[in-house]
Amino acid sequence: MTAPSRTPPAQRLADRLIRRACHRLPGEAGDERYREWAAELPAILADPDVGSGMRRSARALRYAAGISRCARRLGRPGGGPEPRASLPARPGFPVRRVLVGLAIYLGVVGLVVGLAAARPGRAVLLPVLPVMVAFAAFCLIDLARAGQVRYLPKWGWAIACLIQIPLGGLMYLAAGKVPATRPEPPAQP
Amino acid sequence: MKLTGPLERVLRVFLTDPSARRYGYDLMKAARLPSGTLYPMLARLHDQGLVTSEWEPSSGDAGGRPPRKYYQLTGEGIRVARLELAQAARTAAPRAGHGTVRPAPGSAP
Numbered sequence: 490m491t492a493p494s495r496t497p498p499a500q501r502l503a504d505r506l507i508r509r510a511c512h513r514l515p516g517e518a519g520d521e522r523y524r525e526w527a528a529e530l531p532a533i534l535a536d537p538d539v540g541s542g543m544r545r546s547a548r549a550l551r552y553a554a555g556i557s558r559c560a561r562r563l564g565r566p567g568g569g570p571e572p573r574a575s576l577p578a579r580p581g582f583p584v585r586r587v588l589v590g591l592a593i594y595l596g597v598v599g600l601v602v603g604l605a606a607a608r609p610g611r612a613v614l615l616p617v618l619p620v621m622v623a624f625a626a627f628c629l630i631d632l633a634r635a636g637q638v639r640y641l642p643k644w645g646w647a648i649a650c651l652i653q654i655p656l657g658g659l660m661y662l663a664a665g666k667v668p669a670t671r672p673e674p675p676a677q678p
Numbered sequence: 679m680k681l682t683g684p685l686e687r688v689l690r691v692f693l694t695d696p697s698a699r700r701y702g703y704d705l706m707k708a709a710r711l712p713s714g715t716l717y718p719m720l721a722r723l724h725d726q727g728l729v730t731s732e733w734e735p736s737s738g739d740a741g742g743r744p745p746r747k748y749y750q751l752t753g754e755g756i757r758v759a760r761l762e763l764a765q766a767a768r769t770a771a772p773r774a775g776h777g778t779v780r781p782a783p784g785s786a787p
Contacts (some may be wrong), residue, residue, distance in 0.1 A: 525747040526717075529703045532746075538707070552703075555713030562718050 499546030500530050503553035510553075510560035522563075526556050583664055590663035594656045621654045628658035631666070638665045681762050684715050689759040692729075692751045699732070699748035720749055728755030 496504075504527050511523040533549045534542075604613040628650045632638065638646055638661075646665045649657035681689075687709040692700070700708075706716050723729040730752050734745040751759060 524744065525702070526713075528744040528746045529701065531743045532701070532703045536703075536707075552706075552713045555715070556717065558714035559717040563721055 497534060497542075497546070499549050500534055503530055503549045506550075506553035507556050510557040513560050513564035515564075522560070583668075586663040587660065590656075590659035594659050597655060624658055625650055625654045628661055632661060635666060637667055639667055640665055681766050684709070684711050685719060686763065686766060687711065688716065688719060688723075689763060693756070693759055693763070696751055696756050699750045701734075701746045701748050705749065723755065724749075728752055728758055 507526045507530075508523055511519040511526070513519070514522055529552065530549055533552055534545050536545055536548070539545045539548060601613060601617055629647060632643060632646055632650065635643075641649065646657075646661045650661055651657065688705065688711065691705060691708040694708075702713070702716065702720075705711070705720075706713060709716065711719075720729060720731075724731060728751060729749050731747050731749050733747055736745040
């Protein structure tokens with residue numbers, strides 16, 4: 490074991506992700522898998538074929554994310570690759586909605602930055618501020634009235650909405666908000 | 679066993695030196711597969727008895743790092759892998775090769 494103080498932060502974070510993933514597996518197996526998967530981290534972070542330390546760290550985190558997926562798959566009773574068959578009610582991660590949210594966020598940021606660049610010296614943020622406050626308030630009220638939310642607990646989404654206006658709120662609306670139950674998915678022609 | 683692209687790559691890597699023991703990251707790099715694909719596949723091959731795994735002895739030349747788990751094809755695994763890859767090559771060959779005349783679609787009796 491290396492001394493804990495010398496462990497790079499990426500390794501600690503990846504290690505923690507792997508440990509959490511292995512909790513899904515039943516006792517003994519989870520323990521062994523954790524030792525196996527965590528033992529690969531030093532090799533990744535010292536990989537001579539990967540140029541910079543930054544890219545090695547990114548690779549270690551990608552590795553840990555893959556392990557997390559893998560543990561989820563192995564942790565299912567059948568071990569099979571059908572995760573959604575038994576859970577038809579729960580929709581998958583709304584990638585498109587999140588991307589739209591991100592696009593809106595980037596648009597807003599671009600607009601504000603553009604305005605600030607076009608009119609130096611003018612307080613461009615001043616008119617935007619009430620809009621932002623209103624948006625955050627809207628998100629919080631929506632959150633408070635929602636029956637259940639996904640991916641984060643309610644308080645987690647509340648913090649996200651408050652500390653990163655408007656991105657937190659957009660992400661809540663895109664991902665955290667459970668979509669209203671649609672009567673029927675539209676039939677594909 | 680259904681030979682998918684990733685599985686084929688892993689088997690090829692194993693067969694480049696069937697006697698070599700390989701650890702997970704080594705396989706990931708050689709087969710260019712992410713961990714989320716490789717490990718479930720190894721688990722499946724292990725369950726089918728085609729791959730064995732063993733822990734590296736902890737007091738080895740590790741230089742202070744934790745012991746790794748190594749994977750290797752079993753005898754049966756080598757046999758099956760060679761068979762599958764040969765079969766894949768056979769089914770792929772006529773398409774690029776010569777002589778096989780395929781009837782035009784719709785002209786079948």
